[in-house]
Amino acid sequence: MIALAALSVVLAAALAARSGLRLRGPHAGPRRILVPFTGGTLDPTVLDAAIRLAHAENATLVPAYLLLVPLRYAEDSPLREEVAVALPLLEAVEHAALRAGVPVDARVEKGRTPTHALERLWDEEHFDRILAPAPNGRGGGFTAKDVSWILAHAPSETIVLKPDPNGAQQAA
Amino acid sequence: MAAGVGKTYRMLLEGRQAQEEGKDVVIGYLEPHDRPETTALAAGLEVVPRLRAQHGALELGEMDLDAVIRRAPELALIDELAHTNAPGMRNEKRWQDIDEVLDAGIDVISTVNVQHLESLNDAIFELTEVRVRETFPDGILDEADEVVLVDLSPEELQARLRAGKVYPKERAGVALDNFFRADKLGALRELALREVAEDVEARRARRPLEPLSQHAVTERVLALVEPQPKSQRILRRAWRSAQRFGTDMDALWVRPSGRSPTEEEATQLAALRRLAVILGIHFLEEEGDDLVATVRRVAEQRGSTYVFVGTPDESRRREIFGGSLLSRMVRELPGIDIRVIANRADRDRLAKE
Numbered sequence: 001m002i003a004l005a006a007l008s009v010v011l012a013a014a015l016a017a018r019s020g021l022r023l024r025g026p027h028a029g030p031r032r033i034l035v036p037f038t039g040g041t042l043d044p045t046v047l048d049a050a051i052r053l054a055h056a057e058n059a060t061l062v063p064a065y066l067l068l069v070p071l072r073y074a075e076d077s078p079l080r081e082e083v084a085v086a087l088p089l090l091e092a093v094e095h096a097a098l099r100a101g102v103p104v105d106a107r108v109e110k111g112r113t114p115t116h117a118l119e120r121l122w123d124e125e126h127f128d129r130i131l132a133p134a135p136n137g138r139g140g141g142f143t144a145k146d147v148s149w150i151l152a153h154a155p156s157e158t159i160v161l162k163p164d165p166n167g168a169q170q171a172a
Numbered sequence: 173m174a175a176g177v178g179k180t181y182r183m184l185l186e187g188r189q190a191q192e193e194g195k196d197v198v199i200g201y202l203e204p205h206d207r208p209e210t211t212a213l214a215a216g217l218e219v220v221p222r223l224r225a226q227h228g229a230l231e232l233g234e235m236d237l238d239a240v241i242r243r244a245p246e247l248a249l250i251d252e253l254a255h256t257n258a259p260g261m262r263n264e265k266r267w268q269d270i271d272e273v274l275d276a277g278i279d280v281i282s283t284v285n286v287q288h289l290e291s292l293n294d295a296i297f298e299l300t301e302v303r304v305r306e307t308f309p310d311g312i313l314d315e316a317d318e319v320v321l322v323d324l325s326p327e328e329l330q331a332r333l334r335a336g337k338v339y340p341k342e343r344a345g346v347a348l349d350n351f352f353r354a355d356k357l358g359a360l361r362e363l364a365l366r367e368v369a370e371d372v373e374a375r376r377a378r379r380p381l382e383p384l385s386q387h388a389v390t391e392r393v394l395a396l397v398e399p400q401p402k403s404q405r406i407l408r409r410a411w412r413s414a415q416r417f418g419t420d421m422d423a424l425w426v427r428p429s430g431r432s433p434t435e436e437e438a439t440q441l442a443a444l445r446r447l448a449v450i451l452g453i454h455f456l457e458e459e460g461d462d463l464v465a466t467v468r469r470v471a472e473q474r475g476s477t478y479v480f481v482g483t484p485d486e487s488r489r490r491e492i493f494g495g496s497l498l499s500r501m502v503r504e505l506p507g508i509d510i511r512v513i514a515n516r517a518d519r520d521r522l523a524k525e
Binding site for chain 2: 080083087091108
């Protein structure tokens, strides 16, 4: 019986390794709130709301810039020019959160589309909550289709935040 | 770049300067093109008489290769490297003559237009619709100790042409309508600039500088990371500096001996590795209990000149009794700049207090 149990564990681990799945237990650390954004923009009202929520829940804010890899490049190509746009924005978001006393664990993730990058990220890491900015009507962020996809596929509780319709400034 | 930009003039200037510095200089071959400025600059420099070669009814003046070698100066000025010699000469091409002069231990300064470079022949044809017959192998350029670009804007060259400084005035109109059109000259200029830039780059790669000079011009960034959220910031800031230096960058995690990362640390490390891939950073993982000694070893191996670290999380007590980590790094990494990446939000916090 003991031998059988041991065999089951080994088999499960081997299957997980072969299929690329990760065996992940319950997350033991502080709560993590993911705020994904893309297209060189994050609405300040969305950022404010995310910081307030992280503060209230004693959670770590994970702002994640989703980089798009054009089809003409291999997926693992370094994306220096795109990153040069993303990093200052990510830095500004991180700065705003830290200034408000909220711990930050920023990420840059890449994919062929924003949802592809997002899926990669939540396949790798655990998030207790996801705050997705709704389409802002000015282009550059998630589309309505992206948001529908996020709501249908997100592995955690998801909130879609509608940006301030009068706000036109970027967070950075 | 093209005829008329001042190559021969520049060659003569270099020759005169070498003569003033006490070098034995002769003109092996000069094509003055009846340009008075060029003829004036050549005055005072010894000229090896030309060899007269009969080609049908034409009498051609070629470089007297044997006479130049017999004269054995320290430096020979030999114009028009891509020139084709008259039939009956020992070598078909002047660059072959120059090879012999160099083999005789004589330094040579020569001139050539970019369109004569063999590898550019097709590109030149596409740009100018002129098929250049006199070409020379690219290897000649590679073997030169120095390549100097004589650059002139298309407008200036056209002005020289109109003023009769390149060809007699009556030929200027035809030339301006054909080879010397601004668009063609612009394309030739771009080709010449690119060729010289590539040559400089190839020389840097081929002939390493003295170790001391190498250190002065080459930077390499090393960012020390830990499986912690703040390391994302260290990596990003270090990368931005590396971009400004135009240099490569490594990231290093020194893993304590015999200890596996926790699940949280493994997640952080995976995220750091993903960011390193996106930014094109080499991620290194080394085992060691002495952080500074490991950094020193890696910095030596990678040729690092800058080390980026986060603000150390040391207690005051440990700093007093164990010594500050940063002080040790400054002491034990001589010649390496150390930059501490701060949390910018702390600046705002300080301002509020």
